[in-house]
Amino acid sequence: DQQVKQNSPSLSVQEGRISILNCDYTNSMFDYFLWYKKYPAEGPTFLISISSIKDKNEDGRFTVFLNKSAKHLSLHIVPSQPGDSAVYFCAASEGGNKLVFGAGTILRVKS
Amino acid sequence: EAEVAQSPRYKITEKSQAVAFWCDPISGHATLYWYRQILGQGPELLVQFQDESVVDDSQLPKDRFSAERLKGVDSTLKIQPAELGDSAMYLCASRPRYYNEQFFGPGTRLTVL
Numbered sequence: 001d002q003q004v005k006q007n008s009p010s011l012s013v014q015e016g017r018i019s020i021l022n023c024d025y026t027n028s029m030f031d032y033f034l035w036y037k038k039y040p041a042e043g044p045t046f047l048i049s050i051s052s053i054k055d056k057n058e059d060g061r062f063t064v065f066l067n068k069s070a071k072h073l074s075l076h077i078v079p080s081q082p083g084d085s086a087v088y089f090c091a092a093s094e095g096g097n098k099l100v101f102g103a104g105t106i107l108r109v110k111s
Numbered sequence: 112e113a114e115v116a117q118s119p120r121y122k123i124t125e126k127s128q129a130v131a132f133w134c135d136p137i138s139g140h141a142t143l144y145w146y147r148q149i150l151g152q153g154p155e156l157l158v159q160f161q162d163e164s165v166v167d168d169s170q171l172p173k174d175r176f177s178a179e180r181l182k183g184v185d186s187t188l189k190i191q192p193a194e195l196g197d198s199a200m201y202l203c204a205s206r207p208r209y210y211n212e213q214f215f216g217p218g219t220r221l222t223v224l
Binding site: 049101 | 210215
């Protein structure tokens with residue numbers, strides 16, 4: 001039973017445009033959500049997070065939106081850069097415990 | 112900048128052999144996690160430590176996997192005997208107290224032949 005789903009295996013975007021990565025979850029007890037970026041042969045790098053008491057968090061080019069009623073979150077990257085090309089993982093936790101990850105979305109930013 | 116250290120980065124072994132992975136979390140981080148990531152999937156938790164105590168090992172295959180964090184600092188994950196299906200990336204992460212963000216090491220890529 002996948003509690004966190006990233007339904008798009010890959011996404012291709014032109015440099016300078018917006019990248020939107022989506023994530024859905026099923027467990028209503030999740031109270032904290034995170035996005036990680038991963039390059040091949042490296043560990044995931046923390047990008048941005050959001051608490052369930054908020055609906056938006058912004059950090060530079062990265063913004064995460066949370067829609068609790070729809071159990072959906074998204075990561076917006078504006079403007080997209082070639083260095084953003086990587087695998088992006090959505091993760092969720094309940095009470096600060098283990099992270100439950102989605103399967104990841106491969107983002108390719110074309111120059 | 113403080114980082115989670117892991118070694119070795121790569122390990123190739125034959126099935127039925129024993130392997131061990133080491134992790135040194137960011138200094139002061141009380142919580143340590145071991146995750147396994149199979150290609151094409153997201154990381155899945157194997158074991159969580161709070162200081163030297165195991166908090167969650169419900170997904171750890173205890174017939175062949177063991178993990179310890181004797182002094183509440185660094186940790187070792189062992190597989191004995193290794194099976195072909197154990198080929199994966201093994202990731203260690205740590206978390207500071209009162210924060211939700213986990214910080215990952217570079218991982219150990221295990222290949223079982």
